[in-house]
Amino acid sequence: MSHRWYKVWPLWVPKSIQVERPVSEYMRYWAQLTPDHVALSFYGRDISYATLNNLVDRMAWGLSGLGVTRGDRVAIHMQNCPQFVIAYLGVLRAGGVAVAVNPMFKGAELEYELNDAGAETLVGLDFLYPELQKVRDRTPLKNVVLSSLADFLPDAPIFAPPEDGLGERRLFPDTLDLMELLERSPDEPLCLVSDLEGDLALLQYTGGTTGTLKGRCSVTTP
Numbered sequence: 001m002s003h004r005w006y007k008v009w010p011l012w013v014p015k016s017i018q019v020e021r022p023v024s025e026y027m028r029y030w031a032q033l034t035p036d037h038v039a040l041s042f043y044g045r046d047i048s049y050a051t052l053n054n055l056v057d058r059m060a061w062g063l064s065g066l067g068v069t070r071g072d073r074v075a076i077h078m079q080n081c082p083q084f085v086i087a088y089l090g091v092l093r094a095g096g097v098a099v100a101v102n103p104m105f106k107g108a109e110l111e112y113e114l115n116d117a118g119a120e121t122l123v124g125l126d127f128l129y130p131e132l133q134k135v136r137d138r139t140p141l142k143n144v145v146l147s148s149l150a151d152f153l154p155d156a157p158i159f160a161p162p163e164d165g166l167g168e169r170r171l172f173p174d175t176l177d178l179m180e181l182l183e184r185s186p187d188e189p190l191c192l193v194s195d196l197e198g199d200l201a202l203l204q205y206t207g208g209t210t211g212t213l214k215g216r217c218s219v220t221t222p
Contacts, residue, residue: 022193023201024092028053040082044158047082054187059090061185066121066143066176070095070192073117073203075141077101077110077124077132082152083178087123092201095192096121099203103128111135117203123178125149126170133172146170147178 009015021029030039031053040047047055068074074091076098078084091098099117101110103125110132114122121143124132129146136144148169153161193199 019196022092022191022196024056024089024193025191027056027089028189028191040085042082042152043154043161044156045152045154047152052082052085055086055182056089056093057188057190058182058185059086060093060190060192061188062145062181063090063094063096063121064190064192065185066145068094068096068121070194071200072096072121073099073119075099075101075114075117075119075122075124077103077122077128078147079103079125079128079149081125081149083123083125083147086182091123092193093191095194095199097200097203099205102205105131107131107135111138113205114139114141117205121145123147125164126172127164127167129170129172129175144172144175145178145181146172146175151179 006015027039027049030037031049035050036048038046039049039052063074068091072095074087074094074096076084076087076091078087088098088100099113099119101113101122101124105113115138118140120140122132122141123145124147126146126148129144132144149161149164150166150169
């Protein structure tokens with residue numbers, strides 16, 4: 001049966017796409033094809049596809065070293081920054097399931113989502129951690145990896161960064177440093193996705209405007 005929108009569908013746009021590799025591996029493909037092209041630009045710091053791909057592989061190895069295996073939920077508690085991209089794609093390459101956590105959440109919301117998702121590992125920003133720290137002992141979390149916005153800011157930002165990224169790195173007990181984790185992780189390719197059409201990639205929660213938050217699933221081929 002033809003869909004109504006096909007009547008105005010551009011002739012040069014395919015009506016379906018055959019996915020041939022996990023989403024994280026499409027990024028690897030572009031790193032091989034255009035290694036020096038800019039993948040991310042953060043306040044004037046440009047990160048090439050080759051560099052980003054390397055960081056994602058290191059993230060995947062680091063998470064695997066922490067015990068993350070296929071199907072494990074890994075929460076990402078961040079604002080928009082390079083670390084979010086690195087963590088998200090790194091979780092996928094490690095075979096895990098990314099759970100993006102709203103950085104505006106308060107303790108009760110954090111507690112609910114982490115418990116509902118069953119996340120034992122979280123990658124977050126240091127200035128957001130104090131709110132999580134209030135409820136951490138009531139969640140399944142075993143590993144918390146923290147980064148500072150300043151970790152990826154250039155020496156001379158092209159415009160004013162948020163105040164949260166200007167202070168010194170904040171250190172907390174029983175947490176790991178993201179940059180140290182990346183530094184000590186192998187510089188080798190890694191992708192542990194085994195079922196392209198069946199492996200869960202993302203557990204994305206709704207805003208909870210009509211009740212408690214609800215997780216929506218997505219496989220590795222969206």
